[in-house]
Amino acid sequence: SQTIHQWPATLVQPVGSPLSLECTVEGTSNPNLYWYRQAAGRGLQLLFYSVGIGQISSEVPQNLSASRPQDRQFILSSKKLLLSDSGFYLCACPSAGGYTFGSGTRLTVV
């Protein structure tokens, strides 16, 4: 079964600073990978998905970007964070029966 590793678990960053969140997957090869964001008190919003190395689809125009440099690595980035980028970021991939999610990164932009 798949395991998703995300780090860091929590992050506090000032407005205007860069961001890099990493997600790595074990137990599968060439998976579809997803970045979701959960803003405070809201549901999960799909930000990006990737069907393979170098292939990124963006669902929502925003201050963020994603990259997939390796088969099992998915990175979420920003050059300059905004206050509105605060939230809980989750990486996911399909698995038998459902989707497997990482433990998430709680980002607070101050």
Place this chain on the structure above:
Amino acid sequence: AQKVTQAQTEISVVEKEDVTLDCVYETRDTTYYLFWYKQPPSGELVFLIRRNSFDEQNEISGRYSWNFQKSTSSFNFTITASQVVDSAVYFCALSARGSQGNLIFGKGTKLSVKP
């Protein structure tokens, strides 16, 4: 368009009560999947169930049961004899060809079970 609506934002019950969480979905696809996830206070998403659009049988797993009704586009979740550990945010989600197979989530229902 694909859409999932969870009209109940928050529900509060007393332990041992039964509680039903509602989920209504929209899709034009004839083949789709419906999911329920639990998000405890720690934040991780815990998979509960997946149901495909051709299987309308209700499912029971311990104190959990799901009622899938295509006629009303609903996939409701019932917890019988609720416990404090059931306190969490519960998300209903849809995956269909129209969403490129991506999960579309409802906004979630926060369930609080009080002792």
